[in-house]
Amino acid sequence: MSNTTLRRGIGRRLFRAKPTELIPPFYLWIGLALLCVFTLAPFANLVLSSLMEKQELLSGHLFPKKFTLINYRQLFGGPGALDFVSAIRNSVVVAAVTTAFTILIGVFASYALARIKFRFRSTALFAILAMQLLPTISIVVPLYMMMRDGVTVGIPFTDIVWFRTPPLLNTVWALIVSYITFSLPFAVWMMTGYFKNVPKEMEEAAFVDGSGRFRTMFTIVFPLAMPGIAATSIFTFLTAWDEFMFASSFTQTYASKTLPIAVSEFVGKHSLDWGLMTAAGFIASLPPVLISLFLYRYIVGGLTAGGVKG
């Protein structure tokens, strides 16, 4: 008798959800296990493959009988090593400079859009949103011509030009300039959301103390919205790291190839050398994966503020 009650008690705990929640523990853990396998198994396959020798890969082993670092050694010591290392360097430079530039000019625009009331404010916000939604492919050709002829500083839609850069194709600058087309609208949009969340009272208190807008911006709003600025930077960095279409149109030599390009060329050049390719893929993904894992909190916060509330 007492045995069945006990069993029923366990059963109840396993198969009935807590009142404030949805899923009973039993199903929860089944679901979590499935989720974990689905998310991690392909990635594990990538990592394990990179640790196998060619023969093992060709005979279709899923788990290596013998671990080897030969693929990594070939990646960083083989004939293509210099190219791969230069791709890593280019990726870092492009992603970092794009992020810095975007944030540097984006914060001011976001501040204006979030904290100052002026005409056409919501219009400007909508325009910024619309820009994120237009397809990259429609500007890639004109941008290509722009990079070919050199970027000018002047008044758009007129012939007035004050300054013209040398042709930028095949340099990292072409990528930096073109990445701004998507990173700037995105960053402004996201940071505006964060700045709106900074309580008005704090800024107003500073105004009363005689502090001007310019000073409150730096002393109150920016510091308080720091997590948001950080999240935006992370997102910008990751998107720039991942970008492929601009990079493949604007680069021909190793002077400006980034990691996605290097990886895509691996597919053509070393066809079937999956050990080497998976090793390259793993290395190329390491920075974004580590960044996302360590800065998880900021990313989730960013999605909440930038995406859902916007």
Next chain:
Amino acid sequence: MARISPSPRLGLLNRKRKDTLFAILLLLPTVYVLCKVFIYPIYQSAVWSLFKYNLTEPGDVRFIGWGNYLELLKNHDFWVSIDRTFYFTILSVAAELVLGFFSALLLNQSFKGRTFFRGSIIVPWALLTLVNGLMWNWIYQPGNGALSQLLHRAHLLAPDQNPVWLGNSDSIMNFVILADVWKTTPFMTLLLLAGMQHIPGSLYEAAAMDGAGFWKKLKHVTIPQLMPSVIVAVVLRLINAIRVYDILTVFTGDPTTSVSYLTFNNAFRYFYLGRSSAMAWLTTLFIILLIVVYMILLRRNSDTD
């Protein structure tokens, strides 16, 4: 003394004007850069789409009005690519929504090791798109790829069967969808999770008191409360999915697998700048339609708030 304005109303106006000037000053760099690298190029491509403009025939550039557009509407490849793009977009976003929703439900519960699970789902999302393509291409290899190996070991495939998963462009789409779902479901999950965290537990408690089980709670509490997040997440994903390009270049050499791929090839393989601009603009029109829907839905949301 100078601090006392002649009339308080004028002072307010003054401050307003000053604010506006300050706002313009702050916005100026961004507006300038965006005009330069975004608005102007987009305008330029609109103009080019009305020209016969092949870089390989520089002598023969001429205005042809809607010629490029009319030609495209009759072009078989263009419609095949549109068809496949929509197939990809709809199926992948639907699958991501369902999977993302249930993953978010799981991760919204409190349990031991939640941080680990929440952290682990971010790995696919952080992977480079190109690496994701390469990884799945490896998994789909006939013979020694993981998919064939697993199916053989599970005896779902007879030993003498050795299917080519990426043999034709229509079946490629299904496998690309699987790869894309794997990579972007975490994004969906995180967005929906953010929305779920705002649903108070008391609502579930109240529903439980009425005797509601899992599905009833889902139907009457979770889904209605989550709707705003779902809309935002779906539209954001739709807009990204419709641009699909990079992953396809790993899987196939067939440019009709997506509109972006076809446009890209027309622009950078054949250098038909006029035609590819027209193609890009037709795609843009589709996306503008989506934006309009997005804004209407957003507006409706903020009205109900």
Next chain:
Amino acid sequence: MKSGVKWIGACAAGLMLLSGCSAAPTGSPAASSSASGTAAAETAAGSELDWSKINDPSLKGQEITLLWSNDKNNLMADTFAEFTKQTGIKVNAVSTDYNSLYNKISTAVMSNSSDIDVVEMDTIWAGQFLKGNFAVDLTNVVPPDVQKQFSPSSLESVKYDGHLVAIPHFSSTKHFYWNTELLARAGIDKPPVTWDQFREDSLKLKELGIYASAWSWKQAEGLVCDFVSLTSAFGGKFFDDNGKPIFNQGGGVQALQFMTDLVQKDKTVDPASLQWTENDVQNAFAAGKIAMMSNWEYMYPDLDDPTKSKVAGKTDVGLMPGEGGILSAAVTGSEGLAILQSSKHKEAALAFLNFVASKEFQLPFFQKTGNYPSLNELFQDSEVVNSDKSNHFSKIVNQYQYGYNRPNAPGYVTWSDALAAEIHEALVGNKTPQAALDSAVQKIESSQ
């Protein structure tokens, strides 16, 4: 709702602004056509290249960039260092994969980029390279007695319309490879000499559970290459003498029917063929998984290297099968190195091409990458012949008598893309061979 009205208003205002000054950007297509005018001026400058000045000491210290796909492991670095030692000109060799080579070159040309000086030119691009002002016209630059040193077929492959567009750096056709061990196991003592026999032998191999053959039938140029070999073997023609596509008649249809039957009916082909390029096929062959393949000659050194191949010593090569009155037919794939119009080091590049046209380049190129020489005299050169230890040199060279060219008119890349797509449709069974080829012909004709 108010802001919505504002938004529309702003849009309208913006559009008015744009249409108000539409004159400025309309000029931009025209502006770039004037840019092509300068390209034409450069062509004139190109003809100032002087073969006799290639040893000019002023070239010392210049660096040229070479973009090619023939040497993915940078095995030629020592040879280039030798060239640098002789001339003081540095060679920066950038290697890429064949299937993205054309895109990279054309992008560089369209952007007037001077980053790349010398590029690998496949025979089929000669027309585009000449007419599209990609490459320097070398007709009057390279002296006739130098041109005469090349084998006629390799020289022909880098010419379009009588103009020399590149210096041929290797000779090539497809060849027939087989795994002697696997054929023996199926009781086949001689490789097939007709495609009919190939089919019979394939079925025998299939009974043993061996894939008889694998092909590079991914939707890419490699697919068109095999189609050309087979079309010619079946007595068909790819394009007629006026450059009109006629592969949808006779031999062309038979060839595609044959290919489709192998895949769909006989199932003797490794099904992965439909997503493979030449290198994938080579790898499958090297792993001992397939018995026969049609592939380029440069694979031999790797196939015969026990560290890279399981079939070392079990591989043989010979004439591609024919059919009926045709003894053998193979598509040609000779390539050349061309100087880009936008190069700023044309004279140094020419010096490099002179080096490429010498034994100093062609011998190590043959030894290290397996690509056959293009210089006539080297086919009898004892050093060249002896560096082939597996004694297949004469068999490879024999195939060169039965080469068939693809057209190399300026539109070829577009045509070939259309054709590859349609052939692929037939191979997967979505279209009948006749329908697929008809539709390809129609696409090609409408783009002409």
